[in-house]
Amino acid sequence: MKIPEQVQRLAIVVGVLLAVVLIGRFVLLPSRLVARELHQTATIEREVVKPVRYAGSTACADCHDDVVVKKAKGYHKGLACEGCHGPAVKHAEDPGAVKPAAPRDRKFCPVCHAYDPARPTGFPQINVTAHNPLKPCITCHNAHDPVPPRTPRDCAACHGQIERTKAVSSHALLACTTCHATPEQHKRSPRRATPSKPETREFCGGCHAADAPLKTGAIKDAPKVDLGTHGRSYPxxxxxxxxxxxxxx
Ligand code: HEC
Ligand code: HEC
Ligand code: HEC
Ligand code: HEC
Ligand code: HEC
Ligand code: HEC
Ligand code: HEC
Ligand code: HEC
Structure with missing residues (x-):
């Protein structure tokens, strides 16, 4: 049986492609890119010759024990010294000759603390334009132990996004504490004492069930639903x- 001519032509094209791939793989590519061991050694050699720039936080403890101890007790305990002071290996080797910069400028702290809805719930965030403007942050907050000079009064200081969301909702007039019993300590150390959260359908039913009374002092009655059937039994x-x-x- 004769092979059709178009198949023969196709076979030539495939053959040429195959040859190009094989030559590329075995002749043109340098062996260090193909053999894994050689590739690893080459990478390690390349990285090792780079100069070391960071000393690591343990290095600072040798001479700045006071700062290390102070920071370890405060809100900034998770931050690396050199995250704020920049790479400081030269300083650690010869403190007299090289001094690391200290970020005293107001522009620096908002890198982490400017309001951004993508940050996790409860992460301390401020509106940089409104929060005690013009003064550097370190006039009121110690960078190594930045406890605020007074306890924030409003939930919004730390839960700004929830406050702004609620403000445009039909629950705008409900105080946060209507639904969250909040121990005073929560505002001082938020993770040690957490507020309650509603747990049952009956909680919302307190205002929304068909037979719920008008709350004293309420400006407006809440719309009613049949608690037995509305939304089945889901929270x-x-x-x-x-x-x-x-x-x-
Ligand atoms: C071998 C001891 C030593 C080590 C290690 C060391 N420092 Fe220092 N550091 C000093 C001394 C001494 C000074 C004071 C220099 C002066 O005022 O002349 C200083 C000053 C500083 C200052 C003040 C600069 C200023 O503007 O006032 C900062 C910030 C600092 N060190 C950060 C660090 C950090 C971060 C590390 C760790 C990566 C570190 N140091 C490791 C000895 C050390
Ligand atoms: C959140 C950023 C931040 C971190 C983290 C941080 N520092 Fe600082 N540090 C500063 C700022 C800002 C100043 C300047 C304070 C001032 O002038 O009042 C400073 C000042 C210093 C000084 C000068 C003297 C003093 O005590 O004010 C030293 C020394 C120092 N830092 C060492 C360290 C060491 C060591 C660590 C890690 C244990 C560290 N810092 C972590 C921001 C930071
Ligand atoms: C690399 C990110 C980072 C930088 C830079 C930084 N912080 Fe912080 N800050 C944090 C973290 C993380 C916490 C602890 C948050 C927590 O406990 O949930 C914190 C906590 C705080 C708090 C406590 C807020 C509260 O919950 O009451 C204050 C105040 C604060 N920082 C001020 C500053 C100041 C002033 C600077 C600049 C000198 C600064 N921060 C720079 C990450 C940063
Ligand atoms: C004039 C003093 C002052 C200055 C300047 C200042 N703060 Fe504050 N900061 C406070 C006080 C007071 C609070 C307590 C909350 C409140 O009442 O607003 C606070 C709270 C905070 C909080 C925690 C959120 C909260 O309410 O618990 C962060 C984070 C913070 N400040 C960061 C900064 C940063 C970053 C800067 C610089 C851009 C800065 N602060 C400048 C006084 C100051
Ligand atoms: C100083 C900052 C701060 C203030 C002020 C604050 N919170 Fe919080 N809150 C936090 C942080 C941080 C968390 C996150 C704790 C965690 O994730 O473990 C949190 C968590 C919560 C939670 C969730 C608890 C859970 O179990 O999931 C509720 C509810 C809450 N806060 C309500 C409030 C209410 C209501 C107020 C005002 C009366 C308030 N908070 C004031 C910082 C604050
Ligand atoms: C009508 C009741 C109600 C009011 C008013 C209310 N909350 Fe909540 N909140 C809830 C319920 C219910 C949950 C639990 C939601 C869940 O588990 O999905 C919750 C969850 C939370 C959480 C944790 C999870 C999250 O959604 O981020 C925080 C923080 C919180 N509320 C803070 C606040 C703050 C701050 C206010 C005031 C600005 C407020 N709440 C007002 C009912 C309320
Ligand atoms: C203290 C009383 C009170 C509690 C508790 C309460 N609400 Fe409300 N709710 C209201 C009032 C008042 C309105 C109507 C406000 C208006 O119409 O302006 C409302 C409005 C609503 C609406 C109607 C929004 C619309 O379509 O107009 C829904 C849905 C709702 N609440 C759900 C809930 C849920 C879920 C809970 C429990 C987590 C809850 N509510 C807890 C008082 C309450
Ligand atoms: C399975 C989803 C679901 C669940 C669970 C649910 N709802 Fe609803 N709810 C809805 C939908 C959808 C609407 C709007 C359509 C309607 O009116 O039925 C609504 C409307 C409402 C309204 C507005 C009624 C009006 O007349 O304006 C209120 C108040 C309400 N729900 C409260 C609650 C309360 C309180 C609970 C818990 C006991 C709850 N819902 C559980 C889906 C649900």
Whole structure:
């Protein structure tokens, strides 16, 4: 049987491609890119000749014990010294000759603390334009132990995004503490004492069940639902974000 001519032509093209790949793989590529051991050695050699720039936090403890001890007790305990002071190996080797910079400028701290909705819940954030403007941050906060000079009064100081969300919702007039019993200590050390969160459908039913009374002092009555059937038996916040509860039909 005769092989059709178009198949023969295709075979030539495939053959040429195969040859190019094989030659590239075995002749043109340097062996250190192909053999794994050689590749690893080459990478290690390349990295090892780079100069060391960071001394590491343990190095600072030899001479700045006071700062290390202070920082370890404060909010900034998780931060590396050189994260703020820059690479300091030269300083650690010869402190008299080289001094690391200290970020005293107001521009520096907002890198981590400027308001950004992508940051985790409760991460201390400020509105840089409104928060005690013009003065450098270190006039009021010690960089190594930045405890605020007074305890914040408002939940919004740390939960700004939730406050702003709630402010445009139908729950705007409900205080946070209506739904979260908050120990005073939460504002001083938020992770050690946490507020309560509603746990049952009946909690929301306290205002929204068909037979719920008008709360004393309430400016407006809450819309009612049949607690027995509405939303079946799921928790209310499965469907209604409590800080912006508007239902969608
Ligand atoms: C061998 C001892 C030694 C080590 C290790 C050392 N320092 Fe220092 N450091 C000093 C001395 C001494 C001074 C004071 C220099 C002066 O005022 O002349 C100083 C000053 C400083 C200053 C003040 C600069 C200023 O503007 O006032 C900073 C910041 C600093 N060190 C950061 C660090 C950091 C971060 C590390 C760790 C990576 C470190 N040091 C490791 C001895 C040391
Ligand atoms: C959040 C950023 C930040 C971190 C983290 C940080 N520092 Fe500082 N550090 C500063 C700032 C800002 C100053 C300047 C303070 C001033 O002038 O009042 C400073 C000042 C210093 C000084 C000068 C003397 C003094 O005590 O004010 C030394 C020494 C120092 N830091 C060492 C360290 C060491 C060691 C660590 C790690 C244990 C560290 N810093 C971690 C921001 C930081
Ligand atoms: C690399 C990121 C980073 C930088 C830079 C930084 N911080 Fe912080 N800061 C943190 C972290 C992390 C915490 C602890 C947050 C927590 O406990 O949830 C914190 C906590 C704080 C708090 C405590 C807030 C509260 O919960 O009451 C203050 C105040 C503060 N920082 C001020 C500063 C100041 C002033 C500077 C500049 C000198 C600064 N921070 C630079 C990461 C940073
Ligand atoms: C004039 C003093 C002052 C200056 C300057 C200042 N703060 Fe504050 N900061 C405070 C006080 C007071 C609080 C306590 C909360 C409140 O009442 O606003 C606070 C709280 C904070 C908090 C925690 C959020 C909270 O409310 O617990 C962070 C983070 C913070 N400040 C960072 C900064 C940064 C970053 C700068 C510089 C851009 C700065 N602060 C400048 C006085 C100051
Ligand atoms: C000084 C900052 C700060 C203030 C002020 C603050 N919180 Fe918090 N809050 C936090 C932090 C940080 C967390 C996160 C704790 C965690 O993730 O473990 C948190 C968590 C919470 C949680 C979630 C608890 C959980 O178990 O998931 C609730 C609810 C809450 N806060 C309510 C409030 C209310 C209500 C107020 C005002 C009365 C308030 N907070 C004031 C910092 C603060
Ligand atoms: C109508 C009741 C209600 C009000 C008012 C309310 N919350 Fe909540 N909040 C809840 C419920 C319910 C949850 C739990 C939601 C879940 O588990 O999905 C919650 C969860 C949270 C959480 C943890 C998880 C999250 O959603 O980020 C924080 C923090 C929080 N609330 C803070 C606040 C603050 C601050 C205010 C005031 C600005 C506030 N809440 C007002 C009902 C409420
Ligand atoms: C203290 C009483 C109170 C509690 C507790 C309460 N709410 Fe409300 N809620 C109201 C009031 C008042 C309104 C109506 C405000 C208005 O119409 O301006 C409302 C409005 C609503 C709406 C209607 C939004 C729309 O479509 O207009 C929903 C949904 C809702 N709440 C869900 C919940 C959920 C879920 C919970 C429990 C986490 C809860 N509420 C807890 C008082 C309450
Ligand atoms: C399975 C999802 C789901 C669950 C769970 C759920 N809801 Fe709803 N809810 C809705 C939807 C969808 C709407 C809007 C359409 C409608 O009115 O039925 C709504 C509307 C509402 C309204 C507005 C009624 C009006 O007349 O404006 C209130 C108030 C309400 N829900 C409260 C609650 C409460 C309180 C709970 C918990 C006991 C709850 N919901 C559980 C889905 C749910």
């Amino acid at each position: 209310c916040w499965q469907c209604h974000y409590p800080h912006l509860p508007e239902g969608r039909s």
